[in-house]
Each structure stands twice: as C-alpha cells, then as structure tokens.
Amino acid sequence: MSIHVHRRTHVTIGRGQTLRRRDFLRGVSASALAAGSLSWSDVLASESEPLRKRGMACILLWMQGGPSQFETFSPKPDHENGGETKAIGTSVPGIHIADRFPKVAQVMDHVAVVRSMTSTEGNHQRASFLLHTGYAPTASVKHPAFGSAVSHQIGDVTSQLPSFVRIGQRFVNAGGGGFLGSDYDPFVMAKARELPANAQPTTSTERFRRRLNLLDRLEDHASEEHLRKQIEDHHKLYAKSARMITSAEMRAFDLTREPEPIREAYGEGDFAAGCLLARRLVEAGVTFVEVTVGNWDTHNDVFPRTRELAGQVDQPFAQLIGDLEQRGMLDSTLVVWMGEFGRTPRINPRAGRDHYPKAFNVALAGGGVRGGQIIGETNPAGTQVIDRPVKVPDLFQSFCQSLKIDASTENMSSIGRPIKIVDGGQAVGELFS
C-alpha cells in the first residue's frame, strides 16, 4: 500500500508503513556518512526499525494568557518583586520552584526549567502566534502551528486519528495548518471529558458511506470553478472525518475506559482530564496534543489567581510525567509547559502583574530532555536575563532536536517562498546533555 500525502512521493516499507523519499534519502546519507560504509540493506534495516515503534510525540501544556514566572518556576522570595509567593524545595537539591507546585516539585528530576526565555512580543495575539509557530505573524505568509509542522514531518499517516489534537475551550491566535494546508489543521475538542461531539453517524454505516458517495458525485460535476479549491479541501476533510469516526481508535477518546485509580491520580477538572486524554491519544498514535488552560492573564490579584490556576495544573502535570514514565513513553514524548510571555516583575496597583516578554520561563520534560536542571538566570529583581538568554527560535530548535526533526527542513509557502520549520536560533544543548 502506498499513500500519497501532500504531494510527496513515498516509499513503502513493511505493512502500510510509509516513509517520505526525501527524508529517507537524507537518513541514508547521514547514516552512511556516520558509519563509513553501510550496505543498502543495512540502512533499510536500521531506518525501518524505529518506524515500527511508536514515533516521537509532543504534549504541549499551554498556559493561555501568559503565566507569571514568579508564581510558577522562578520565584523570587527574597526580592520585593517576588511578592508573597514562597519558594519550595524539590526532589532535586538546590532547585526551588513556587509553592503553588508541590506535586511538580516531586518530579523535578524529570523537569528542566528555562528561566531565561526572552522575546519582544507583549501582545496576546502576536505572542501567542509566535510561541505556537516560532514566527511572528505576518500578512504575507501563513506560518503553520508547530503542532501542524510536527504532524507534517512525523505524523503517523497510518493512524485513523488526526495527528494534531487541541483540547480546551479557546485558543487565541494559535495558528493551524497555515501554508501546509488544511490536512494539518488540529482537531479541536472543547472538553476532554466529553467524547468528540457528533462522532456517531445518525444512520447505519452503510448508508452513511452511501451518503458520502452521493455528496462526492454531486460535487464532482459542480460547475463551480471558483469553489474548486474549497470543494477539494471539503472532500478531504469529509473523508478524514468519516475515516476517523468509523475507526476502532476512537476508543482513545473515551476516558471512562481508563481505570479509576489512574483517573483519580490525574486529579479533577478539565485540565486534568485533558492531560489524561493527551496521554491516551499519544498512546493511540496521535503525534501532537495541545492542552490549554486559560486565565493566566493576571493583571489583577495575581497571587490568589495563580494559586487557583496552579491548583488546576500542578497535579495533572506531575501525574502526566509520572504516568508517561511508568509506561515507558517519557523518552519518546516531549512535554512542554509554557504560555505566550511572562509577567512584570513590578506588582501593579491592582495587585496584578502585566505583560512581560523580556524574561519568562518554560518547563520541559521527557523527549530526551535531562530533567532536574535550571537553565539561565535573571537578576535578583527578575527584570532581565543575566545568564544564557534563550530566544523563541532557540526554544523551537530544542523542540525539534527532542522530536528528531530537522529544523532546517524547508516547506513551500503559498507565495512560493521556502520556509524553514524554525528560522535561525540554536537548540539549547544543555537540555540534552
């Protein structure tokens, strides 16, 4: 079986496994270079082996609104800018995080925190786009979300499930398939605890297929030339949707199939359910899952509000790491915790903190990331990065390294300009050493 996806040539290996010829050739030359002399069959064997296993995956825990670094992983209890937030010790001696994350503190040996993130985008829309795509928004090029780029590169084409799933209520300017096309748009679920809405055909499967076929027949000879592109996309979308809902893999969405103790371990709330669902989906072959929790935009009352938000996030985040590890999935699953920017060191008159992209933090676990380390540092007031600044492209280069994606891979944008998955920057080497 050979599957043609996104106008690329594929070679077929094994049972329905496909590999893009371009990636394949690159893999061969790299291996050949490394090993000096490898025979073709050796290369095939070495390259096809990892394909039979589940590939790399990524779970992005998106803190919408811009989480305060002081109230999460970069507390400053000794400075007035730190406010009332205390620091607590973790499972790693010498590493302290905000007192709102006691459970994450227990798995700190798996978590690396970058305290020296720095960017210049302080507007929600723009910064959210930047931290979702690696690019600032522009009018001429529709950059794909990183999740779309990842599913384009390493998505499992044999899976009936979408390779990119977003879970949560509202995504502000988070991008989608962009110039990669609607094939790489995320499947969006409002709530993890409910099965995807309308996933059950209202007729027998046979009649459902007959209806789809009728739709195609009618649209085939539509004289609507100006809608041709839309009709094509529509057709692909319907085929994909129909395949998904009639597949056995739909079971992955059903959280009630998860044993009670495990559900309890993740804790309560939408975000907890989202984290559990993320693990189930990755297990079932989804490549990129984004789980969002909103309201981190704490312009007022930052202390009680972050306490409440951390209460939703701490346990599921920690449990997700523990669960992935227990299942032997942590090494192949990168977990990223971040939002669009940080918050001002100064506490404003409304007892809140405003937008601050200049110095903020990101936490990573799994996917080959060495946990139990802090990367970068800000000054005591938290106003600027004084060691190891990490810019957004550096961060995205690091994601690519973890996911074993060549960040310099170029995709053709709709205006005919090749665009790299990540433009510039360097992976943060310490994360992986």
Next chain:
Amino acid sequence: MLSTALSTRGLSRHLAFAIGFFMIACCASMSATVGAERSRERPAPLPRVSEKDVAEVATEIDRLLSEELFGDATEVAEATDDVNFLRRVSLDLIGELPSPESITAFTLDSSPEKRSRATHGLLENRLFGQNWARYWRDVIMYRRNDERALLASTSLVVYLTKQFNQGAPWDKIARELITAKGNILQEGSTGLIAAQWGEVPDTAAEVSRILMGIQIQCAQCHDHPTDRWKREQFHSFAAFFPRIAVRPIRNTNGMRRGFELVSRERQRRRPGQGNARKKKKKPKDNTGPEHYMPDLKEPTARGTLMEPQFFVTGQTLETDISDEQRRERLARWITSRNDPWFAKAFINRIWAELVGEGFYEPVDDLGPDRECSAPGAMDLLAEQFVAHAYDVKWLYATIVQTKAYQRDSKVRRSYEGTPFVANCPQRLRSDQLFNALTTALDIPEPPASRRGRVRRGLQGPRAEIARIFGYDPSNPRDEVIGAIDQALMLMNSPNLDRGMRSTKKTVLGRLLREIDDDESIAMELYLRCLAREPEDAELETCLDYVHEVGDRNEAFEDILWALVNSTEFLYRD
C-alpha cells in the same frame, strides 16, 4: 513633544495619498489644496463635498477602479446572474437565504431596477440590523481579554440592531461606544470597552483598531516596527482611558451578579499594592487615576505621567480631568472629518465583507504607512460617506450597486493578482450559517430559557454553531478553513438529522406528501438549500440516486443531507 518623522517609504506613500486626494478633489470640482507640508504632520482631513446619490457614486467608483487597477489586458469577471445576486445580497445584508418563492419572483421580474429595489427592501428588513450587529459583536468579542465580557454580547447585539435598523449614523454609534457607561447586561453600547474589561492599554488598542483601523498597540512596548507610531503616542492615547473600570453589581434582590462600566474618579488604595509602591511618592489624595508610560529600562519605576493626546489630530487634554470629559472629547475627535481613518476603517470592513477583499488587508490595518489598493475609489467613498453624514445604509446601497460587487465570484486572487476583478467566495459567518440551516430545514430557533435570557447568545443551538463555525471577522478570510468538528456537526448532529428526515412535520416530509414528481422535489430542495435550481447533471444524479436506492423517502433524505453537507452551502459567492 510628539515626533512624527516619516520614513522615506512612508513619505512616498503619503505623497501618493495626497495626490490621490488632489485627483478626487479635481473630479469633484473642489478647490481643496492639500499641501504636502501639512500632510507630513497629520493626515489630511476629509474635504467637504456635496452629496451625490447612490447610482452616481457607484458608477464613479467603478470608473476609478478601472482607471486605477485594470489595464487593457485585465480580465474582469462577468456580472453575476440574478439568482446568484439574490443569494449573495440576501446573505450579505440580512444574513439569510432567499426563499424559493422570492427567487422565482425575482427571476421573473423584468424591471431593470429590480436589483436596487431588492437591495432597498433588504436594507429596510429588520434582519439587516441584526445581521450586522452580530458581525460587530464578533469583531469586538473575538478579541475580548476576559471571558466575563461575553455577558455584554447580547445587549451589544440588541443595541446595534436597533441603531442600524433606525438608520443611526456610524459616528453617533461610535461616540456612544466610546463614552458608554452602565450595566453591561443592559447598556449594549458598553460592549466595546467591556470586552477589554477596563484594561487601559487594551481598551486604547481596540478603540484604535476597531474604529480607526490603526494598529497603534504595537507601539505599546517599542516604537512601531513597521509604522511610524511612537511609544509616546500609544501611551498618550491610552491616557484617555485610565479612569474606566468594570465593577460587579447586585440586583436589588441581591441574587444575581452583573457588572457595570463605571468612571473611577478616585485613586483606590489596595492592600496588594505592595512594597514596590511604598518608596514612591504617594499619589495626591482625591485625584483620580492617570496613565503612566512604563520606563522600559526601569520597570519598577512608575513611569512617565501621560497627558491625553489624540495621535491623529494632535489634540490634547490636561491630566486630572474627569473620565466623562476625556472620553467625550476623544469621541468627538475620532469621529470628526479631521480623522480620515474613522470613515475609512468602516468602509474598508463593509467593502471587504461585500466584495470579498478590502482596500486594505488585513481589514483592520489601514495606516498610515499601509498600501491602499485603490486610493481614488476609497477616498471618494470616504468623502461621500461623510457628506452623507455617516449614513450606514447609504454606504451598503452604494457598494451593492457597484459592478465590483455584482461580478461573478472567482478564486481569491494571488498576491500578485489584480484586486476587485471579481467578487470572492466567503465562508458564511456562524450566524449566517445558522440562519441558512434553520431556513433551509425550516427548524424554528428555540426561545431562550429564563436563565438563557441572561446568557442568551452563550447557550443554545446558535451558540453551538458559533462555537464550532465562528471566526474572528478581522482575520484574513483565506485563513478561515474547515475543521473536523465542523464536518462532524453537519454530518451527524442529531438536531439537524431530525430536520432532514422525511417525517410528518419536516419540510421534506411535507414535500414528499404533496409532490409526486421526483424532479420537482429535487428542484425544491436545491432552491431551499442552495437558493438555485440544480443543473442538468446534478438533477440527473439525484434522479439516478432515487432509482438506485429504491426507497423514495430514504433517497431524498440522503439528497437533502448531501446538499446541507455540500461546500456550496458553506459559502456565499
């Protein structure tokens, strides 16, 4: 002081702009002189011109577009046929499909005036106001910074519906949006400011973006990277809003919480102000809040006290005057002819919705250093819109009358393609889609429950469609694309399924009972769903299908399902 130094790029644009004005001024036999010197400082005010009627302006716009954009070799699309015109103009103006009866009547009408008569009728339909009220609700609410702002959604729609239907001029509406106060559940005019929940910089940014198409918020933290705006200009604009606040209120029974938009004339002391403030000078007693521009080098400092100054005209106020005065003055300045962006921002949005592409793209980024694809036509529309005292319905009637509007649709042009050679397919907004579904299937919209009245617009089937199919109308339209959950809803929603069965009370059930002829039923379904008759090949496929299936009811259920699930159903073209 303000620095408005121009980049060379900006300067040449600006000169082109001034020349465009000059050209129009000549056309209109006006003797306006627009000095290049003055235009370097501020945008030229819109000149006073006498009003012209709809037909005259529409003709003039088409002439200007052809002059400015179309070379001899440019292929311009044909005028669209009556049937497509009626579907397009109905969806555009009232957000509804035309009924099968009106399609027939319109096609048979031989009057050359029928398109403008139909336009006029739709503008007088009460659904016109509602359709465009919902459009502006989406414009405002998709960029809300607080979920609670949704509580103002319903009142905003009620307010705007009334204004548009009563023919309220856009400048009056804008002034009310800027100066609004009161319970956000009742005073719909509070919507624009409530959407930013009292945040000063966000409010400034949105007032500028939505009402003027100026993206000055990019200058909040640094001088604008691609435009001429300076940080000082953003923050002195924000200084019009430091005294707004959204506060919780309780009804007299103390039960239900609501929120009101109020003026905050006194500095509030909060325990949470923290140590950071102690070392600073205490604010003087009894003085209201002011806006301070943060010091980038020293974020802990309070920053610079900003005097309110309107960046377009340079008009200023002193600090320490009341919220009401600040917002009222600003509202007057923004809506005066000295601020050409105000008229143009509105025109650009409406034009883009109707013709498929704005003079400026994205629709909310006009200037000053942005390119207008047809400055002559835009200037003419702006002058005439002002001459007609910001008459909203006049603007719609004029645009709909142009050839540019009435052309056949073509695929959205490429980056290098010529603008406005054709109309352009647009995906229905969620309310248009909801209306199309309920009209085609004749499903009544359930009345809002008691609780639903408060949260109306947030729950129920319309809100469900909005959640799945809604999009921010300010985003580039080619980025609005289908998603799996949308396909699933149209394919499998039990509610829609009930409307598509051939049971006793459904449209299909009635048709099947009353009409024996299968061809007529297929015709009727096409008219209801797609507002056109099927082409021969389509009709043949339908009849073949009925034959293949054997069961007439089942076959037509499937055909109706296919029409509702078709691409064409989702677009206005």
